[in-house]
Amino acid sequence: MKKKITAIFLILISLAAFFCSCKNNKDNEAVEAFKEEEITSDNVTVTEPTTIGEDSKILYLTFDDGPGLYTQHLLATLAKYNVKVTFFVTNFRPDCQFLLAREEKEGHTVAVHSYTHEYSDIYRSTSAFWEDYNKMDENVLKYTGHHAEIMRFPGGSSNTISASYCEGIMTALTQQMNEKGISYIDWDVDSYDAGGASSSDEVFENLKSGVSGRKSSVILCHDVKSYTVEAMERFIPWALEEGFIFLPCTKDSEPAHHSVNN
Ligand SMILES: [Zn+2]
Secondary structure, three states: OHHHHHHHHHHHHHHHHHHHHHHHHHHHHHHHHHHHHHHHOOOOOOOOOOOOOOOOEEEEEEEEOOOOOOHHHHHHHHHHHOOOOEEEEEOOOHHHOOHHHHHHHOOOEEEEEEOOOOHHHHOOOHHHHHHHHHHHHHHHHHHHOOOOOEEOOOOOOOOOHHHHOOOOHHHHHHHHHHHHOOEEOOOOEEOOOOOOOOOHHHHHHHHHHHHOOOOEEEEEEEOOOHHHHHHHHHHHHHHHHOOEEEOOOOOOOOOOOOOOOO
16 A cells, blocks of 8 residues: 555656646747847748849938937837848947847848047047047947948038038048948938937828938938837838838948038
């Protein structure tokens, strides 16, 4: 009798251990799946590569000043529609720099904007500018594994604010960019999210009217603005429906260049 009770007891313990290990495996699988989804967004349907024809209407969506608090939300939206964009990044949020790795991994272009974005500092001399540029490029290298090949000047290459700090500096810097083989990219459609537009409705309307009738647009947006990130939920499906093709900027993209005024 005692032996029988011991045998039943042992069987019960083995069964409990078996079910427990199954549950742990399931939990581990769930955690792995979550991590994977968070990093690669590979739950998204990947469409065939788009063929660019003569009649294609191209949109280069660009986001300046991030990564920030809304960048992850934006990345999820971009992944949902399988749209690739360009991020001109800063070090405004050191705690968000890890997102550069995710931007790169998900097929977007990571490009330098500025480390401090402080006009009075970066435009006081060409050496001050390059010191700031190189610091941001180090962040890009650290998180993406390569140097940035393209950049956007704070205020654009046409800015005149730099003249208050150093006469002729934009002429010198644009020339130095060319010499170093770094493409600088301005924009030709503005969401006005850094002034003028302060709601997702306004950003959406500005983008719709801005790109309409154009064959190719480089669009200026900021992923540090919550309403801009929100507006993408409507703008991207609208543009896809209208037949626009989204592309990330590369070294070979036709750059939108402003005229240099300083
Ligand atoms: Zn900026």
